[in-house]
Amino acid sequence: EAQVTQNPRYLITVTGKKLTVTCSQNMNHEYMSWYRQDPGLGLRQIYYSMNVEVTDKGDVPEGYKVSRKEKRNFPLILESPSPNQTSLYFCASSLFGIISGETVRGNSPLHFGNGTRLTVT
């Protein structure tokens, strides 16, 4: 079954304790992205990756890191989590993305994982 798998589904941690949220897709997609979802703000992009070893900042990258060593995996790393990073996080992938000027465009829909609800106390 084609899917995006992210783990864990729920995570409670304390301020400053490093954590990693894993994301894996089995569709051979080139484009992968992390979003956070907060009430009233919709989905905001944290980081994205056009392909292996190619990553770039989204709209809200502060406090996050990512890596793309393999095509299927795109982990999200919080080196020193803070309470304002309490949120619902989604990993997503798409067949490809194209850079057009300052815009990243894609005509193939995103496939989403089921989300990770992170609480930082």
Place this chain on the structure above:
Amino acid sequence: AQSVAQPEDQVNVAEGNPLTVKCTYSVSGNPYLFWYVQYPNRGLQFLLKYITGDNLVKGSYGFEAEFNKSQTSFHLKKPSALVSDSALYFCAVNFVFGPGTRLSVLP
């Protein structure tokens, strides 16, 4: 820069009535537009997209959307709403999302 606006936080409609969820966008060049739906405790699911061609696109679960270039809009529609359509709906241009609209279909 790209941006998406969904002017209504909440839309309420009676079961069997037509529904519309509004979306306007801003992007340079031709837009790639999408609608996604989110059910509780789940990730977003793709509903439909407009890339080029016919301004009226049809998607999953009986939903359709109308692309209007002059008004930079891409409103989601369904002729007859079901209670099971109650969910959070997101409009997107490329990989940029709007704030979402919560649709409640009342029995």
